[in-house]
Amino acid sequence: MTTAREVLDRCAELDRFTADPPRLERFYLTPEHASANAVTGRWLERAGLRTWQDAAGNQCGRREGVTDGLPALLLGSHIDTVPDAGSFDGMLGVVMAIAVAERLRDAELPFALEVIAFSDEEGSRFGTALLGSQAAAGIWDEAWWDLRDRDGVTLHQAFGRFGLDPRRVGEAARRPEELVGYLEAHIEQGPMLEALGKSLGYVTTIAGARRFRLSVIGEARHAGGTPYSRRRDALVGASEAITAIERLARATGEQGPIATVGRIEVQPGAVNVIPGRADFSLDLRAATDAERDAMWELMRAEIETLCAARQLRFEVTEAHNAPAVPCATWLQEAVQAGIRATGDDAPTGLWSRAGHDAMAIGRTTDIGMLFLRCDDGISHHPDEGVTELDVAQGLDALEAAVLEVAAAVGASR
Structure with a gap:
């Protein structure tokens, strides 16, 4: 044996x-x-x-x-x-x-x-x-x-x-x-x-997973010459979105949906340029499709609100959806x-x-x-x-x- x-x-x-x-x-x-x-x-x-x-x-x-x-x-x-x-x-x-x-x-x-x-x-x-x-x-x-x-x-x-x-x-x-x-x-x-x-x-x-490419689009401008009142900083907007994603998922407790942002890319990516675009991933899972999908709708609504407040555009591409x-x-x-x-x-x-x-x-x-x-x-x-x-x-x-x-x-x- x-x-x-x-x-x-x-x-x-x-x-x-x-x-x-x-x-x-x-x-x-x-x-x-x-x-x-x-x-x-x-x-x-x-x-x-x-x-x-x-x-x-x-x-x-x-x-x-x-x-x-x-x-x-x-x-x-x-x-x-x-x-x-x-x-x-x-x-x-x-x-x-x-x-x-x-x-x-x-x-x-x-x-x-x-x-x-x-x-x-x-x-x-x-x-x-x-x-x-x-x-x-x-x-x-x-x-x-x-x-x-x-x-x-x-x-x-x-x-x-x-x-x-x-x-x-x-x-x-x-x-x-x-x-x-x-x-x-x-x-x-x-x-x-x-x-x-x-x-x-x-x-x-x-768990069934949904995976997204999320894009926050603003305006690339000179880092020194642009005052805060004129900035449409895509990376700052994406950072707020990522924080919101974690906050919303964590609030459901240990058995609730789990969300992960594993990748972020910024354009144009220069140290002296305000980011005009930030693309980041989202992997979202839950015990049931209904819980997962409800969480996505909640996240999407909050990110859209955050972006609107900063005069940023928010775009979504779904790359994977498994029940x-x-x-x-x-x-x-x-x-x-x-x-x-x-x-x-x-x-x-x-x-x-x-x-x-x-x-x-x-x-x-x-x-x-x-x-x-x-x-x-x-x-x-x-x-x-x-x-x-x-x-x-x-x-x-x-x-x-x-x-x-x-x-x-x-x-x-």
């Missing part, structure tokens, strides 16, 4: 496959991705699964149920990373899924059990996230073939260099009738479980049962502020997620950390959740 220590050792082994040592950087369709797929495939084989790499570069394994050809319960996460990554975002969930499949090697299940290591959750190479899981969900946009990485390589070219045939990417798609559901274990990437002193939690919904994806009630209940099996009689439900492969897979089957506590809530950083105790609890909970799903599926037939 694979232990928590072995799971952590396997995460460390995956750290070897990096393009920028000692930093961890493993992007889609790179030699490092190929190496990670190869070692993951070996672990899947040791767990007794038939293995293959699908048409989008996802590494997969399958063991049949009580009879061949049954729909599958899919377990997994991703093995790609952000630049200068930690060791557990995605990878922990993949290795835990393999460990649970090995634990259940001799179990007679009313479904096939599959494990998938998604190839591109982060979008670090081509700028579009969830490529691996969207292919598996049958969601593929032909326009993506023209995406380019920082070296000018197109996604289409990268497929060929990796040994994949772009014409066959549709073969990675799973049909709804082929799946029972999807379970994903993942570090929380936040501090809530740690604050509660809990190892595990279950996910209620994955929230709720976890299926019955799979939430299975994950809760798994957590209770570890001795926690009151499992904690959390909405995921981060996106996950489950968002894409949720387009084709029911999803459920198990969160594990991470040290200080840090993620997307080399200081990402988990404890062996929490991983042990997570393994027990995920195994018990699979058995709970088996009981539910068996009872429905």
Whole structure:
């Protein structure tokens, strides 16, 4: 039986496959991705699964149920990373899924059990996230073939260099009738479980995000020669807008919408010129689309008022709009049962502020997620950390959740 220590050792082994040592950087369709797929495939084989790499570069394994050809319960996460990554975002969930499949090697299940290591959750190479899981969900946009990485390589070219045939990417798609559901274990990437002193939690919904390019437009003039009464300073207006964004979001409390301004650009950008234009990003998320959209309308109205008071023009371009994806009630209940099996009689439900492969897979089957506590809530950083105790609890909970799903599926037939 694979232990928590072995799971952590396997995460460390995956750290070897990096393009920028000692930093961890493993992007889609790179030699490092190929190496990670190869070692993951070996672990899947040791767990007794038939293995293959699908048409989008996802590494997969399958063991049949009580009879061949049954729909599958899919377990997994991703093995790609952000630049200068930690060791557990995605990878922990993949290795835990393999460990649970090995634990259940001799179990007679009313479904096939599959494990998938998604190839591109982060979008670090081509700028579009969830490529691996969207292919598996049958969601593929032909326009993506023209995406380019920082070296000018197109996604289409990268497929060929990796040994994949772009014409066959549709073969990675799973049909709804082929799946029972999807379970994903993942570090929380936040501090809530740690604050509660809990190892595990279950996910209620994955936040839908809206992303905007916001522009405040004023007038560029001489920094010394223009008195304050004549200034239409776009950067000052943008600064007020950014402060208002944070104030409005913070006022809703810890469980309310969360807003982030991650980039700002100023024109003309000279030290002795009043900024005539400021463009900044806004990433807005909430547990429900209604909460998120209501917050956006509140923010937009306040920013328009602030800009009008300074004789500035405000423009909005929406760059991304993804709906929230709720976890299926019955799979939430299975994950809760798994957590209770570890001795926690009151499992904690959390909405995921981060996106996950489950968002894409949720387009084709029911999803459920198990969160594990991470040290200080840090993620997307080399200081990402988990404890062996929490991983042990997570393994027990995920195994018990699979058995709970088996009981539910068996009872429905």
